[in-house]
Amino acid sequence: MASEQQLDAMKGAKVLMVGAGGIGCELLKTLALSVMSDASRGGIRNVSIEDDEGLDLGSLDLLDGGILAIDMDTIEVSNLNRQFLFRQSHVGQSKAKVARDAVLKFRPHINITAYHANVKNPDFNVDFFKQFNVVLNGLDNVDARRHVNRLCLAAGVPLIESGTTGFLGQVSVHLKDKSECYECYPKPAPKTYPVCTITSTPSKFVHCIVWAKDLLFAKLFGDKNQDNDLNVRSSDGASSSERADDVFERRNGEDIENYARRIYDHVFGHNIVVALSNEETWKNRTRPKPIYVKDLPLENQQNGNFDKSSSGGDSASVSAMATLGLKNPQDVWSLVDNSRVFLEAFKLFFLKRGKEIGGLCFDKDDQLAVEFVTAAANIRAASFSIPVHSLFEAKGIAGNIVHAVATTNAIVAGLIVIEAIKVLQHDFHNLRMTYCNEIPTRKLLLMPVEPFEPNKACFVCSKTPLTLEVNTSRTKLRDFIEKIVRAKLGMNLPMVMHGSSLLYEVGDDLDEDMIRNYEANLEKVLSELPSPITGGTVITVEDLQQEFTCNINIKQRVEFDEEKEPDAMVLIGWSQAPSRETEKNSPLRNGESARATTQETSLEAEEVSLTDANAASKKRKAPEIPDDSSSHGDVKMKKAVIVEDDGDDLVIVERWNPDMAKKKRLV
Numbered sequence: 001m002a003s004e005q006q007l008d009a010m011k012g013a014k015v016l017m018v019g020a021g022g023i024g025c026e027l028l029k030t031l032a033l034s035v036m037s038d039a040s041r042g043g044i045r046n047v048s049i050e051d052d053e054g055l056d057l058g059s060l061d062l063l064d065g066g067i068l069a070i071d072m073d074t075i076e077v078s079n080l081n082r083q084f085l086f087r088q089s090h091v092g093q094s095k096a097k098v099a100r101d102a103v104l105k106f107r108p109h110i111n112i113t114a115y116h117a118n119v120k121n122p123d124f125n126v127d128f129f130k131q132f133n134v135v136l137n138g139l140d141n142v143d144a145r146r147h148v149n150r151l152c153l154a155a156g157v158p159l160i161e162s163g164t165t166g167f168l169g170q171v172s173v174h175l176k177d178k179s180e181c182y183e184c185y186p187k188p189a190p191k192t193y194p195v196c197t198i199t200s201t202p203s204k205f206v207h208c209i210v211w212a213k214d215l216l217f218a219k220l221f222g223d224k225n226q227d228n229d230l231n232v233r234s235s236d237g238a239s240s241s242e243r244a245d246d247v248f249e250r251r252n253g254e255d256i257e258n259y260a261r262r263i264y265d266h267v268f269g270h271n272i273v274v275a276l277s278n279e280e281t282w283k284n285r286t287r288p289k290p291i292y293v294k295d296l297p298l299e300n301q302q303n304g305n306f307d308k309s310s311s312g313g314d315s316a317s318v319s320a321m322a323t324l325g326l327k328n329p330q331d332v333w334s335l336v337d338n339s340r341v342f343l344e345a346f347k348l349f350f351l352k353r354g355k356e357i358g359g360l361c362f363d364k365d366d367q368l369a370v371e372f373v374t375a376a377a378n379i380r381a382a383s384f385s386i387p388v389h390s391l392f393e394a395k396g397i398a399g400n401i402v403h404a405v406a407t408t409n410a411i412v413a414g415l416i417v418i419e420a421i422k423v424l425q426h427d428f429h430n431l432r433m434t435y436c437n438e439i440p441t442r443k444l445l446l447m448p449v450e451p452f453e454p455n456k457a458c459f460v461c462s463k464t465p466l467t468l469e470v471n472t473s474r475t476k477l478r479d480f481i482e483k484i485v486r487a488k489l490g491m492n493l494p495m496v497m498h499g500s501s502l503l504y505e506v507g508d509d510l511d512e513d514m515i516r517n518y519e520a521n522l523e524k525v526l527s528e529l530p531s532p533i534t535g536g537t538v539i540t541v542e543d544l545q546q547e548f549t550c551n552i553n554i555k556q557r558v559e560f561d562e563e564k565e566p567d568a569m570v571l572i573g574w575s576q577a578p579s580r581e582t583e584k585n586s587p588l589r590n591g592e593s594a595r596a597t598t599q600e601t602s603l604e605a606e607e608v609s610l611t612d613a614n615a616a617s618k619k620r621k622a623p624e625i626p627d628d629s630s631s632h633g634d635v636k637m638k639k640a641v642i643v644e645d646d647g648d649d650l651v652i653v654e655r656w657n658p659d660m661a662k663k664k665r666l667v
């Protein structure tokens, strides 16, 4: 319960809560139970908007204070284990609305308004944000977080940001001009594995997963035109011009069973033999063993029976495990079982899901894909003497899942409320960013840190211009807008200006001529636009909804490294975050289930996630940790915490760094 003083601060407070998922449910409950219950008796407002369309913001009434919750999602079965405001009967209903109704059952006098909507809806503009005293984020993606950050900056409303990953969590406070904004610190390049580790010298299970998912699965079932580093030459290729073609292609009239076995032998047998021929590689490594179908006692095992797998139109229910009678996803299969699953899943893709082949991307919710990738990764792991894993574990690693821990969400929600009270009391000196550790550090599981000052080089809150290296006579305006303005700068409704000349904008109020002109501009290279963009030009991009403007200095550059700079544009001064494409499969959510994983699994999951999503990191000083000479001899060190924000959530790694001891105080 809050003190009298705190209750006073909350009285009449208007709180915006974005996200009613794992953190949001806990947050709404904690807000209601701790402070809003007595302080904010505004009566129940029956305001709840069912969908994105036609938001009726006019009906919003928070005059007496209260909470407005926005969430764009509906409740799924997988949410029920930790989003405790929801029940089975709520599946399919709006999260925001059900969360509101559930809380009103035990605190009927609180004023809660629920919107089932995307916070990026243009109706939630700066004026909308201005009505709140504080904004609390319980989101699961960087795109929405950046958007809310900009609206809070434009509206001058304090933002409390949060994230959890398994046992790890973080709560930070962002006050315009007083502390860093959510986008103040640059994020590191995505962690990727050298191709040769994946294709030739795997040493960890995660390498085998990346190989199975990003190379083998993509090669067999994905877009054939995509580059792929798998060895496509077979031993018999040299002798036949026909076979010198891609060995992964099904041959004319080839029986599916033979095809599956041929691919098995190629990737687990032939390719390993080829790799072994390079003696240098194996001087200091364990030599892998080639594995061929003929060496396995597969014939004695029960063969797949397609009739057993559901064969109706529902491709989601096709399962090699079901066909083979393997029930427990937590079992670690033998090499023989992995091989059977591999061959069975391979065949099922062609026999039951043939139409999808050529267009498939690995999806952690696609059972057959997970089975195939698990089996392939395990067979490869067996070949390289790497411990094999269960389907459950492999799925976590392949899908970059760190299973949510309900307790972490609850702790984080409590911390959000603590900081929110300080914000509402204008107790800015005592604001803290807090990390939840998995393992106590100096007996601390919760590590508070003074917030950083705003980064003067931040292109968002300090309006520092960015620089774009680009070949202005090759790059079209369309590419610039898609790859830079939308994907990297996270603008929703962009406008591009050069001096007084408007080159592009979006909006409902454009006339046909304008639309036609802008469409034509999109297809022009930058240097041939009506107001040419060339080296030395400064352009302004603006998002009208976010009220966010950014100047970009253009620097002409002709050569780009195709592999490292695939966009043929380099944005300097921008803090990296996941692109829209990667975010869809984005890792490390607030959780898939309440089941906790081992640290090893979560770290592996983190690693693999970083191949897909760009990562972010910030160096932090440790806060109130006294110099402890006794436990560290004479060496006085403060502990630095490296936080990696991989897009969806936050992973904390601790390292010792004596340079980070300097204190910075929030003004």
Ligand SMILES: Nc1ncnc2c1ncn2[C@@H]1O[C@H](COP(=O)(O)OP(=O)(O)OP(=O)(O)O)[C@@H](O)[C@H]1O
Residues within 6 Å of the ligand: 018, 019, 020, 021, 022, 023, 024, 070, 071, 072, 073, 078, 079, 095, 117, 118, 119, 120, 138, 139, 140, 141, 144, 404, 589, 590, 591, 592, 593
């Ligand atoms: N742009 C957005 N506008 C409104 N709500 C959003 C937006 N982006 C994300 N959210 C909401 O934020 C919440 C985040 O909660 P959480 O991380 O627990 O995810 P979840 O989807 O409930 O669970 P999981 O993804 O782990 O199965 C979700 O309910 C999601 O709908």
Ligand SMILES: [Zn+2]
Residues within 6 Å of the ligand: 180, 181, 182, 183, 184, 185, 454, 455, 458, 459, 460, 461, 462
């Ligand atoms: Zn900033």
